[in-house]
Amino acid sequence: MAKIEPGTYPFAGAALAVLGALIVAPGLSGGAWSASLAARSVQPHQPSFREFIDGLWPLAQERGVSRATFEAAFAGVLFDPKVIANAQSQPEFERPVWDYVTSAVTADRIARGRERARSESLWLAEAEETFGVDEAVLLGVWGLETDFGGFAGANNVFQALASLAYVRFRGDYFRDELLSALLILEEGDIAASRMRGSWAGAMGQTQFMPSSYLAYAVAFQRHDRRDIWTSEADAIGSTANYLAKHDWTKGLPWGFEVRLPPNFALTGADSSSPAPFSSFAARGVMRADGSPWPESGEGRLLILTGLDGPVFLITKNFDVIKSYNNSTAYALAVGLLGDAVKGGPGLLAQWRHDHPLTTAQIQSLQAKLKKMGYEVGEIDGKIGDALRSAVRAYQERHGLKPDGYANQELFGRVSALR
Numbered sequence: 001m002a003k004i005e006p007g008t009y010p011f012a013g014a015a016l017a018v019l020g021a022l023i024v025a026p027g028l029s030g031g032a033w034s035a036s037l038a039a040r041s042v043q044p045h046q047p048s049f050r051e052f053i054d055g056l057w058p059l060a061q062e063r064g065v066s067r068a069t070f071e072a073a074f075a076g077v078l079f080d081p082k083v084i085a086n087a088q089s090q091p092e093f094e095r096p097v098w099d100y101v102t103s104a105v106t107a108d109r110i111a112r113g114r115e116r117a118r119s120e121s122l123w124l125a126e127a128e129e130t131f132g133v134d135e136a137v138l139l140g141v142w143g144l145e146t147d148f149g150g151f152a153g154a155n156n157v158f159q160a161l162a163s164l165a166y167v168r169f170r171g172d173y174f175r176d177e178l179l180s181a182l183l184i185l186e187e188g189d190i191a192a193s194r195m196r197g198s199w200a201g202a203m204g205q206t207q208f209m210p211s212s213y214l215a216y217a218v219a220f221q222r223h224d225r226r227d228i229w230t231s232e233a234d235a236i237g238s239t240a241n242y243l244a245k246h247d248w249t250k251g252l253p254w255g256f257e258v259r260l261p262p263n264f265a266l267t268g269a270d271s272s273s274p275a276p277f278s279s280f281a282a283r284g285v286m287r288a289d290g291s292p293w294p295e296s297g298e299g300r301l302l303i304l305t306g307l308d309g310p311v312f313l314i315t316k317n318f319d320v321i322k323s324y325n326n327s328t329a330y331a332l333a334v335g336l337l338g339d340a341v342k343g344g345p346g347l348l349a350q351w352r353h354d355h356p357l358t359t360a361q362i363q364s365l366q367a368k369l370k371k372m373g374y375e376v377g378e379i380d381g382k383i384g385d386a387l388r389s390a391v392r393a394y395q396e397r398h399g400l401k402p403d404g405y406a407n408q409e410l411f412g413r414v415s416a417l418r
Contacts, residue, residue: 049078049079049162049163049166052162052165052166053074053077053162056070056175056178056179057070059175059179060179060182063179063182063183064183064186065179065182065183065185065186066186069182069185069186070182072185072192073158073181073182073185073192074158074162075192077156077158077159077162078159079162079163079166080155080159080160080163081163082199083155083159083160083163083164083199083200084163084164084167084169086199086200087164087169087199087200095329096353096356097304097305097328097329097332097351098305098309098351098352098353100329100330100333101329101332101333101336101347101351102351104144104333104337105333105336105337105340105346105347109143109147109337110337110340110341112143112147112148112150113139113142113143113148113337113338113340113341114341116139116142116148116149116232117135117139117341117342119232120232120233120236123220123221123232123233123236123237124138124139124236126220126237127220127236127237127239127240128240130237130240131237131240131241131243131244131248132244132248132249132250132251133239133240133243133244133248133250134253134254134317134338135338135342136338136339136341136342136344137243137254137317137321137334137335137338138236138239138240138243138338139337139338139341139342140321140333140334140335140336140337140338140339140341141206141239141321141324141334141338142205142206142235142236142239143334143337143338143341144330144333144334144337145202145205145206145207146204146205146206146207148205149205149232149235152196152197152198152203152204152205152207152229153196153197153198153199153202153203153207154196155196155197155198155199155201156195156196157181157195157196157197157201157203157210158178158181158192158195160197160198160199160200160201161174161177161178161181161201161210162178164200164201165177165178174201176211177201177209177210177211178201178210180209180210180211180213180214181195181201181210183210183214184210184213184214188225189225189226189227190225190227190229194229196229203228203229204228204229204235204238205228205229205232205235206228206235206236206238206239208228208238208242212242213226213228213238215245216238216241216242216245217234217238217241218234218237218238218241219234220233220234220236220237220238221233221234221237226238242324243320243321243323243324246320246323246324247316247320248317248320249315249316249317252294252297252315252316252317253294253297253315253317254314254315254317254318254321254331254334254335255299255302255312255313255314255315255317255318255335256287256288256289256312256313257287257288257289257310257311257312257347257348257349258280258285258286258287258288258301258311258312258313259285259286259287259288259311259349260284260285260307260311261283261284261285261286263284264283264284264285265283266301266307266401266402266403267396267402268389268392268393268395268396268402270300270301271300271301271302271303271388271389271392271402271404272300272389272392273300274298274299274300274315274316275298275299275300276296276297276298277293277294277296277297277298277299277313278293280299280313281293285313288310288348288349289344289345289348297315298315299313299314299315300313300314301313301314302314302318302328302332303403303404303405304328304329304332304405305351305352305354305405305407306352306403306405306407307401307403308352309349309350309351309352310347310348310349310350310351311349312332318331318332318335319331321334321335328384328385354407354408355408356407357383357406357407357408357411359381360381361411362381362382362383362387362406363379363380363381364411364415365387365406365410365411365414365415366379366380366381366387366390367379368414368415368417369387369390369391369394369414370390372394372417374390374393374394375389375390376390383406387406388404388405388406389404391404391405391406391410392404394414395410
């Protein structure tokens with residue numbers, strides 16, 4: 001999540017006119033949500049920000065929010081253009097995967113994670129026992145979201161959510177999150193003045209959106225409220241509960257780095273359809289650190305920078321991590337960070353540091369592949385699962401190794417086609 005200070009800017013019509021042209025990437029973190037923003041036109045009779053807030057009262061009242069709670073939440077709240085500006089840039093989608101993962105999984109962060117793993121060992125162990133979620137993954141999420149509680153955001157949650165709701169970022173999504181935040185306040189788990197979080201309204205040490213808080217937060221420390229802000233136990237337990245409720249499979253790794261044999265006959269299905277670990281082993285695939293394969297389970301290959309870079313075998317638990325933040329780079333960083341904190345060997349293969357495609361090039365590639373009949377998803381200038389799948393299909397059809405890597409060479413080849 002972006003780490004910005006709360007703004008104190010009054011609403012200005014000109015600001016909204018600029019905001020209407022913003023295009024925002026999918027997949028913001030915080031209690032697991034993904035996002036997209038369509039360009040919004042300013043309506044001739046757009047209500048003022050204060051009028052918008054006042055118009056929320058009937059909806060809040062229907063949900064059981066008192067007038068006193070409503071007034072306390074919005075006291076001094078103003079439209080914040082910095083919140084909207086921060087929605088433009090999400091590093092897990094904007095930066096090359098090697099850059100994002102390398103900056104997320106650092107020696108300093110691993111060291112801090114090991115300190116926190118020791119200090120919170122009892123809660124981590126209890127969360128794993130209670131919910132079945134690997135404590136390494138809990139540490140990975142905690143570290144990626146707030147650097148193990150080091151910075152959980154300084155924005156007024158009501159101001160951030162109201163600003164996003166006012167410009168209809170994701171339609172009614174942020175309006176509904178704002179109403180959920182009012183319910184949290186009504187239930188008395190925290191005072192309005194202490195509801196601080198990210199620019200997107202994500203809260204606490206593992207960055208829950210308000211609706212996720214209401215659905216999945218637990219008082220793991222067994223006190224009279226759910227405190228994901230100052231209680232490490234509650235943050236850990238709530239995150240474990242969230243992942244468990246999103247179908248985490250106990251005892252199954254998120255994935256691991258592998259080495260492919262020189263003669264490996266790669267197919268598109270290797271990255272799109274899970275197969276038993278034993279079938280990969282039978283084809284000569286080995287775990288990169290030389291450790292034995294799990295006795296059971298299945299997975300699929302994850303190839304992000306071609307066959308010359310690191311290759312991973314990922315499982316359905318990798319997809320559960322993506323339910324927290326729908327970014328492949330984020331989920332990979334969570335897995336690698338958690339493993340490193342727990343003493344794993346770290347990444348063994350070297351990232352391939354190519355010159356990445358620009359946003360315009362990615363959009364052009366998406367448009368060209370779509371015109372050729374491939375399913376690329378939204379033409380948004382982002383390299384995601386849909387584009388990688390389309391690239392694999394194109395490569396396989398044209399006799400190329402279907403690694404799904406959208407690089408400059410692939411772009412040039414596709415662009416040259418008429």
